[in-house]
Amino acid sequence: MPQMSMIEAIRDAMDVKMTEDPNVLTFGEDVGFFGGVFRCTAGLQEKHGLHRCFDTPISEGGIVGIAIGMAANGLRPVAEIQFADYIYPGYDQIASEAARLRYRSNGDFIAPLTIRTPVGGGIFGGPTHSQSPEALFTHISGLKTIIPSNPYDAKGLLIAAIESDDPVLFLEPKRLYNGPFDGDHESPSVSWKGHELGEVPSGRYTVELGKARQVTEGSDITIIAYGTMVWVAEAVAKNMGISADILDLRSLMPLDIDAIEASVKKTGRCVILHEATRTSGFGAELMALVHERCFYHLEAPIQRVTGWDTPYPHAQEWAYFPGQKRVTAAVREVLEAA
Amino acid sequence: MPQMSMIEAIRDAMDVKMTEDPNVLTFGEDVGFFGGVFRCTAGLQEKHGLHRCFDTPISEGGIVGIAIGMAANGLRPVAEIQFADYIYPGYDQIASEAARLRYRSNGDFIAPLTIRTPVGGGIFGGPTHSQSPEALFTHISGLKTIIPSNPYDAKGLLIAAIESDDPVLFLEPKRLYNGPFDGDHESPSVSWKGHELGEVPSGRYTVELGKARQVTEGSDITIIAYGTMVWVAEAVAKNMGISADILDLRSLMPLDIDAIEASVKKTGRCVILHEATRTSGFGAELMALVHERCFYHLEAPIQRVTGWDTPYPHAQEWAYFPGQKRVTAAVREVLEAA
């Protein structure tokens, strides 16, 4: 099976779909000739033509706006927003338009577009290259929000996103682009080469939107995570030597609530992880759902481990990032609670 | 004491501040000569001059943008966004700029502006005149989010917002503008006239940002609400004849977590209400906080009663609105749970 980094897997997903479906095209800032600042579209213009992979003006609202018009007109646009931190000028077009077009026209028009954008910290990007704004999108009915944690899922989910008749926000944890990251920034970086999840089939395959991945099976505790935090969770469980059910959500909306419910009912203990700001983060929703469904099975209060209620600082990046230490402490507390 | 509607109280707050502080000014779409589509600024242009209360182009991003520049330059702008449903073109200026200016400049520049905007349903406004987007703002560190439920609080909170050195989003439940509303749309409308909370002192006074109002004191259950839902909660408790601690949050961020914690620890039961879309609504955060702090005191799972995960429909407005029936059922379940 071909070995791919997450960047390559994402590129391959677009390549497969562009090859198979003339209605698929991709565009965004620096996406064309240059191939994207993270190289996710490298080579696509040369292979598929100038009109199928091209640069746009620096205008996130405009990018989403044309994608909606194209999608309503039968195309399957994949728009790149260079960093999720810059998605806000396009927020109105996403929340008021892409997500609402089907509803307000009662299905007369639809907007099957995909918006790809890198999220998360870990590259010293400071307040404007590190954000994880997923919760601002999970509150928007009509929109799907996806976040892969590895090359295999990234390709399969992105193909499923492009094929979905709903608008999809596809968040790419930039810290995972070139390899898994367990939150320990002091140890040498690892690459996807040789990693099991870096084995990516060629051609078309999909990973269903709305199904979580069971990372490890265990009985002591459920750890719910997505994106970069999946790897931190795995490292913590391993280092602590505990038997944890780790769920990689992959899809925040639609959510695999069945998997979550089953796991917490089994373990009775739950920790929720995300990198985003704590207050009103997606962890709050997860906690609410677990509380509502598993209250009588809980043996300890759920805990969430998150970024702080501050912008993502530059120099204090690792003090902000919810690394193994913070996660371990929470897991320990939850395990030890009566 | 003067009797005021919520509209009058809001207008009076601006009038008091404009009279007392030449740095206070207000602007927005139709705010000037006409006095605002809900009449909240009626008469202010005539009284204080064209340069202190004026119309703007239809450009929510521009409105927030100039407010930031003015605020950084020593003024205290109060910007109106005509409906909260139209705030999204200004989202980037609010989330990336107003909320972040102090942080990213380490206090070198600040943005003490107030953004007023009507929220909520109940006027057959359909998908684009009914939204309650508070959760999209409570996730933004650096921003304060306020929502009054009556004229007295509205005036005191708005004055406090204008005086705050932080940017404040001031949400006005439009269904309460002219009178309290208990969620029963079939009974005749009530006005603030003669209502205790319609008694509004003249001149300057403040209601502290971050302090909840104890609406009723009780021992059976805690009902956490804000905006229109406060009145629904009160009606439900009364009709059910239960002894409820009803908290009107008034301020979502900063949050009166002490009041919440004390109440739930006392009652052991909790229902959370909001009109907004359920998933990733502010109710999720409230539920998470109560869970984290009061887990061992809870005698039943917390429930939230909310709008649905759909846009706010037009004809089905009352099927969407979390009215007394929906709230009563939840309160009953929580009370009856073992």
Add this chain to the structure above:
Amino acid sequence: MAKPRSNQSRLHVPEPPFRPGDSPDYSHISVPTMHTPHRPDPMCDDHETAEHALKLIRVMRFNGDTAGEWIPNLTPDIKRKMLKDMMLTRAMDERMFAMQRQGKMSFYMKSAGEEAVSVGHAQALLDTDMTFPTYRQQGILINRGASMLEMMNQCLSNSGDPLQGKNIPVLYSFKKHGFFSISGNLGTQLIQAVGWAMAEAYKNSDSIASTFTGEGATAEGDFHYALNFASTYRAPCIINVVNNQWAISSFQGIAMGEGESFAARGTGYGLATLRVDGNDALAVYAVTSWAAERARKGGGATVIEHFTYRKEGHSTSDDPSKYRPKNDAEVWPFGDPVKRLKDHLIKLGEWDEDQHTAYEKEAKLFVRETYKQAEALGTVDSGPQVDDFTMFEQVYADPPKLLLEQKEMFKRELG
């Protein structure tokens, strides 16, 4: 002109020339009669249209004659159709307004005074061209033969509403008539239309997109996105700015500032720019044909400013006498669009007063009968209604489990 109101600071805030109580006098607005600008080739360099952004293209004089280079080649039949469409649009607007006042609808928006813009424009497009209208181009639907019953059902949110009550009155969606779902959020559809047009070019199709905004909403970022992207990708589209002088209570100078026209906004982007007398249906037809030809042939987008006047309130929620003189509409120097086309047809000998009165009656009757049928299908709060559970539909193509659960919760709520 009225004197500017007092302003104690150096901050300049523009004000309309007249306010309630003033006697409006528009003699400062010159009404060009013969000197309508020349008609360049539709594939001309955009520079050649820079002057057109500041002038006013007209075809009909007030006496019903036509003059200048823009006279379109239209049969009397088509002109009569246009007149009738405009009259029908007006008749429907009037009825619906009255019914809203009787509490049958939550809301309504008329297009009185602007019927030539929608009808003249639609008449010059092909059926395969997608329009992206605002809430004041119902004339497009009338011109394209949409079912008035369906339109009324939408406004009433009744059991026959194609949108099943999901949206507020007037925010139609008629894909089958090339009429894009109207957004309640101003401006957003401008850039979507550009995307639609880019898709047409991408597919090597001949169709184009045509999008509308009020002059007030040109201040939104989407207007800039639309002009910019249309320019960069030479998108085959028309960007129409309907300058009806008023946003809600704000006069056009708030959006315009020190600019001279809304068409001129396009000049800096290298787009073709035309400014047309929007009360002159033939001129609207003429500029639309020009722009459509340019777009179809690969010449890119045109910004058209339709200079007109909003004769009535912004919507049923508005009372214009609060912010402008009561007789402002009457003294507005460009006349009424229906009367102007009528006078022209009469001058041509293709129409007369009797026919006009007869069709006025016919239109009224048709509207009344259609409304009756519509009301029989219910209104937003009485008669047969949309099933409440439809509110859970069309949120997604495939609804997530959490949403399906909410549907169950609602079932339990109903007991």
Add this chain to the structure above:
Amino acid sequence: MAKPRSNQSRLHVPEPPFRPGDSPDYSHISVPTMHTPHRPDPMCDDHETAEHALKLIRVMRFNGDTAGEWIPNLTPDIKRKMLKDMMLTRAMDERMFAMQRQGKMSFYMKSAGEEAVSVGHAQALLDTDMTFPTYRQQGILINRGASMLEMMNQCLSNSGDPLQGKNIPVLYSFKKHGFFSISGNLGTQLIQAVGWAMAEAYKNSDSIASTFTGEGATAEGDFHYALNFASTYRAPCIINVVNNQWAISSFQGIAMGEGESFAARGTGYGLATLRVDGNDALAVYAVTSWAAERARKGGGATVIEHFTYRKEGHSTSDDPSKYRPKNDAEVWPFGDPVKRLKDHLIKLGEWDEDQHTAYEKEAKLFVRETYKQAEALGTVDSGPQVDDFTMFEQVYADPPKLLLEQKEMFKRELG
């Protein structure tokens, strides 16, 4: 010019004339020598500047002579200061770039080739005028005498960083030098500057605001907001578009489309518009003085396009040889801004090669010494560092309880 690359559809996508491997030839860009447009009165009607949006205002010829109506009245001392500021800016940029390459900083952005824009502009403003710069106007700080040590501390996020590590390198904030906090979000400060300027007018002050954007970021909605609001309220400000030909890898034609200049964008808004040779420090000074006078006297805003060239990569994360010919910067026909001012001063007899070499050395030395001091205060990952707990500060004026609790959580985490 290179032939356009293949495109199998009618969708037009603009491409730069040259790509890696091509031999760039800019002979199609005319370099105006004597025919610089005339200088109207700063309080002229905005129309009088429409042609200026399409021409190029220049003061210095390549031989060091000055010509035309825009020659500013500057003493040799001031010109020498400008030259030195430019040289110092460049010396600092070079050092910081090298230090980033050595891993001392996470990131850096040079302004090579654009020093005349920032220095020439700043020199023509008053100290009370607030500038809203992007990350490529560090020359403003140098010109206004900011402490280079503080600037370097910011870039290093060290213990002396005035921003205490909160922001990435180069995104300075120096209120005391009239230098607004730079946002990482492109475009946003344009409309904020208009608000700042409106506040100056509101307060009846004489100060103005001056704001910057790259040509690429003019595509953001904020650019439109800025032009529109500046026009409506006649805000006393200057809106500078630095057209350095490149966004990151996108050439200026992506943002420009079929337009002819970025200055021309302002024409449709009724703003004054000037286009200047941005490599000509005296011309930049001249147009800035003109626009500042206009703004200060109540004439409203001016859009200035500074036509220049980004000589190096977009940032330390970029490699321009991937998307443009390696020697593109060298063949760019407008020369180097430092050399041009130097040649002029030499021609005047107010500077010579020895002085130049000496100051080059002095600047380098000063930068090196200052950098040493800065590094002694730490870097982002070694030496004395910002206390981690400062990350909880300056989120709010008065931190909410939930945030204070998080601070406690973090304390516990550290053990």
